[in-house]
Amino acid sequence: MSDVGGIAGDQLRSYIERIERLEEEKATLQNDMKEVFAEAKGNGFDVKIMRQVLKLRKMEAADRSEQEELLELYKRALGMDGAPAGDPDDE
Structure with missing residues (x-):
């Protein structure tokens, strides 16, 4: 993809895709943390x-x-x- 309006499309797409992958990893980690908290709660911790x-x-x-x-x-x-x-x- 060429520059559009002075913006390097390929570079921008690369950044966006990297951020999307990181957001997916973040969601996975947040879910893992929720599970650890649930486990701790199940064992009587506040x-x-x-x-x-x-x-x-x-x-x-x-x-x-x-x-x-x-x-x-x-x-x-x-x-x-x-x-x-x-x-x-x-x-």
Whole structure:
């Protein structure tokens, strides 16, 4: 195929076909992951918690630590840690 409007048709087709193959592989991998989660759930694991753990494992240690500290701070501010919530006038 020749250039059409300055676009190399063969090269474009090659890119499109490669992307289509990768999308097929991605769908297969997503299905495989779904099956692993279903297997884990069948063995009594909480899939929502597993997803949270996966997200945390992807984070840098400093980012994870900062997020955990903020979560604890917010929970304390809302009285979710067993202690009474702070007085809104304290700020």
